[in-house]
Amino acid sequence: MGGVFLCILFLFYLFSTLHADLIASSQITNCVLDGSSEDTILNCQKKFVVSLSVDNGQNKTEAVQFTISSATDGNTTLQFVNPWTITLSKSPVAIYYPISYLQTVNADPSEAVIYTRDWIVVSSCQSGAYSDNPTCGWYKDSNGNNIPDSQGFCCSCNLAEYLGISDDQTRAGLTCSFFSGSSSSAHCLRFDDNGWYDIFQIANAQDMYTIDIDISQGGGTNTTVTLSPSTTISSSSSVIARLLGDFSPFQQLPVYSTKYLAVPSSGNPRETDGMDTWMMIDTDLFDLSGTVCNKIGVSFAGFNSEASHCKLLVNSCLGYQIEDYYQSDLQLQKANRIGNYFLSFFGGLYYAETYTSSLTNRFLAFDLTGLQSSVITLTFSADDIRFVTNESPGQIVSAYVEEFEALSKDGRMHVVVVNNGTINAQYEITVTQCSTGIATIQAQEPTLVPRKQTEFIFNIQSENALQKSYQCKVSLLDSQAVLLDYRIVYFNTSATNFQTTAQGGDTSGDSGDDLKSDKHSSCSQACSAFYDIICFLSHKCWKNVFSFLGTIIGIAAGLFILYKLKQHFGMCGLCSKICCGCCGSSSNDKKKKKKKKAKKEKLKREKSVKMKKMKKEKSTKHREETRGKPSDYEKTRGNSSDYSSDSSYTYSSGSEGSYSSYTSGSDYDSSSSEYELEEGRRRRGAMGLSSSEMSLSAQRHTPVYLCFSGAKNTPLYKPGAQFCLIGEIEKTKNNFEFNLEAYPSQTKYLQVSTQRYARLQTPRPIDVELFRMPLNDGQVRKSLTTNPPAMYTCINKPYATKKAKNKK
Known part of the structure; x- marks a missing residue:
């Protein structure tokens, strides 16, 4: 068939609306050099290579039919009555994010406070690294050994706080009096037994899809070959198919490698809630070493090593935990707003697994709604080719936007369309010609089945903070870019509600709420001074009243004893009894005092002259x-x-x-x-x-x-x-x-x-x-x-x- 001239005819058959484009075609001579024998034979055949781009979601909607109508050899025309028919279909594209387990953390660690008595020099609170029985107790590892730093730490009142001349706060609102039973405290790190989460690392995205190629000739037996990112070449007896790659989509794929996936562990009551409340949290909010306060994963070492911990508030090291982020998203969800951490707020993410003989691969995945085109080549005997695209009428049933807050990400446009035809077809839905102040909205190109209404949601975001009215045009186009229907949608936004958090707020100078603690804190917070007997009486702090009176009586008794000792021994004699000759240890100070006194007496004498x-x-x-x-x-x-x-x-x-x-x-x-x-x-x-x-x-x-x-x-x-x-x-x-x-x-x-x-x-x-x-x-x-x-x-x-x- 060396001199056969092939006439190539492209015929288009309408199978659906899914889109495929003919990129190039060529007629070449394909030769194979056979090395199976010493006499090398060059075997050449005329092949026709077609390069096509196939879009995602076009399930059985593209068909390429190859027909050989005639071949001329010299003066003889040969007719081929069995044309080749090849049908291409591409599955929806799933974006897979492989996940791998890192460790398990507690969602809600807390600080337990145990009050003890402190006598300035001797304290009943124990927190030594080698203590056999610390006040907080020990956590044990799997081998029964003490976990370092799990004994907690102790805080106690200093002398200035006992005398009421210090304005520093104590961590547990200690009652700093000599006869108080809560003048020192042990601070222990405790974990919620039912609040554990497994933490997974998220890898970069991978495309997952398949392209099926059905091949038949003259109504004979069909042959199917499949291509995918993991299988890029496949062939039948007459056709060789290759997957060359993908064009970059208009919308960039989200990157989740900067986040960790938090999944409720076995035994956590939230395990039965499903994956909607799984959480994706930024990696910089974690410290899996456990040595940094106010990070997810904080453990005993970080809790014990917090700087100036006895001058800070209870739980000052245990903020920004998984439970805090969970409650934050739960409140937004109840208010019908979009949160930041729940998996349900990340655009259709779901959990997937693949299995091999010895391994289970776990993934987070979502179905790509935007366009992604794959490039394939088909190599077959040169014949006529016909390229077929489906088209079908359609209609916009409804389109509306719910009122939302300006500058927020809560704006959503709902568009319902229907395929009025009889075959699957591809459409394009666009939102254009919006009023000034509305960000550009990405188009969608779905494939619709006949006679079925389908709702599509577009994210709307305003670019200013004002309460304002807007309008946008929603258009429906067929696969040949012919406008089928459109709607003008009017909607409003409310003014942005600016909120101040830790760095904002109003104050009038004398307003504020009393701090509350579980034990011994109301009186000590309301009456900070040790000697404020009026405040104790007004707040009915009877224990503080008796402590104050006892302290005064004790001081008076001590002064009386010192006075009697002074009368008996004299001042220097008393000093020598107490501190072994301290009376003679400050001669310079005595000289200075003597000079000062002499000067004062001289002035007094001159004044009295x-x-x-x-x-x-x-x-x-x-x-x-x-x-x-x-x-x-x-x-x-x-x-x-x-x-x-x-x-x-x-x-x-x-x-x-x-x-x-x-x-x-x-x-x-x-x-x-x-x-x-x-x-x-x-x-x-x-x-x-x-x-x-x-x-x-x-x-x-x-x-x-x-x-x-x-x-x-x-x-x-x-x-x-x-x-x-x-x-x-x-x-x-x-x-x-x-x-x-x-x-x-x-x-x-x-x-x-x-x-x-x-x-x-x-x-x-x-x-x-x-x-x-x-x-x-x-x-x-x-x-x-x-x-x-x-x-x-x-x-x-x-x-x-x-x-x-x-x-x-």
Whole structure:
């Protein structure tokens, strides 16, 4: 048949509306070199190669018929009466996403709180890594070993919180008082026994479809060959079929490799809900190592290692879990809105499995609704070819859009169409000429069976946030792009409801809800201060009231004990008993305090100079106006000039340099200072003056003696030394006052004795201001007398002059 000329005729038979395109045809000479024997034979035949594109969903709707009408060999025409008939059909395209198991996680981990008592130093809460019996207990692995970090952690009140001077929150709302039974807490990670999910990784998409090729010749026996992505070449005795690949579809395939599939584990009550509530969650919301808080998969290590966990709230590490995402989508589903995680919201995804002899392959899959064309080649003996496409009338039955929120993904257009013909046919449904603000809508090309209405849904999305009215044109075209029907659809959108979440909200400064906890939290949250007794009473927090009173009583008892110990041992003795000599450990601080005190006293003295001068002038004037006949004491005493500054002074010192007495060169006759008061009482050597006696002494300007023992504020530093000072009682506005410098002669004495005291008692001389004191204190009154007892030494007794001595 080497010189046969083939006439090729393309005939189109109408089988359905499914679309196929003739890409190319050619007549070639196909030769095969046979190497089965030493004599190589080149066997050549004329073949015709046809390349076709076959769209998805075109089930038995494309047919290519090949007919050999005649062949001419020289002057002879040969007729072929048995034409070849080949029918192509392509199944719907399923997109498969292989899935592989990773691990099982808990959907709703929670934090359990166990309250214990804490005594600042010793706590009953145990959470040591090697503790035999921690407060939370241990989780065990399959071998019975303790799982690390499953013992939880403990939190307790610090000293500032016990004293009520801290404004930090505690994790479990602890009651920070010394007598509270909830001043520490153990925090334990617990898992929901019925809340486990299996987590699967999702691989890249794979196309799954088949193309069946039916081959018959002259009404004889049919032969069928099948092509698929896994079987790309097949042949019969007369036809060789090859699958070359697929054209890229208009709509890109969704990518799910960035998500994990969460499926309820065996025993989970949601296992019976079906795959609609399976969840696809972004991988970055997981941490399957269990070491990161607020990630799906968090475990003991992440829970225990949370930074500053005792200052955070309960469950602060356990947010953003599978249960949270489940409840979020469930609420959207109840509101008839599209969620983000349920499998039912991902456009017709379903679960599929394939089996081999030793393995089960699991997939997520969905049927592709858009166009996808596959390219095949058919190689056969050169004959006439006829290409057939089905077409059939159709109609749009209805089209409408439900009102939806602007900028949301909830807009959906419902279009119902019907094939009014008698054969399967392919149609194209388009949504075009929409108002400004509506995003472009992808067309659909379905194959419809005769006389059956079918609903199609298009996703509608507005591109602005305003409430507005829109319109779109919906058109129905046949396989030859002839317009069969159209509708204008009018619809509205509501304004976008902008919502603020964790970073938004309103506040008026004093509003808010009280935090609630399961135990011991209402009082501690309402009354944060340890000492707020009014708040405790108003909220009926009786336990806090008794704790506060107990604390006050305890502190008072402690201070009383310290006071008694101080009286017994002295301050330094008490310090040495408590901290082994701490009194001498801060000499620098003592020097600083001493300098500061000296400076303060100096300022005080300078401030009182003016006051002393004013009072002295007032006192002198008062004496000159009121003083009558001089008393015996004054006669004996004489004028201040009679006291000589050059008299011989002698003194004797006691042990350790303490001053014991002053004496003059001659004895002083004190008998003249004795007098009888109007009340008839003679006060020789008796201690204590009544108010009337002090008043009479002030009127007569008689001398009195102030008797007391040496102390820190006196000229004598040795404790227990007994001495007296001579002076006068002056009447003030509301009280009496003892004045050391009542007589001019004593002023001169004080000037001399101050110098002697400065030499004797380093580092401080007499400070007369210390003895210019009001006499309203009963203890001071009891120290007054008109004549000092023998055991007291008068350190400022006036010296007798030589004249007085000679007279005596």
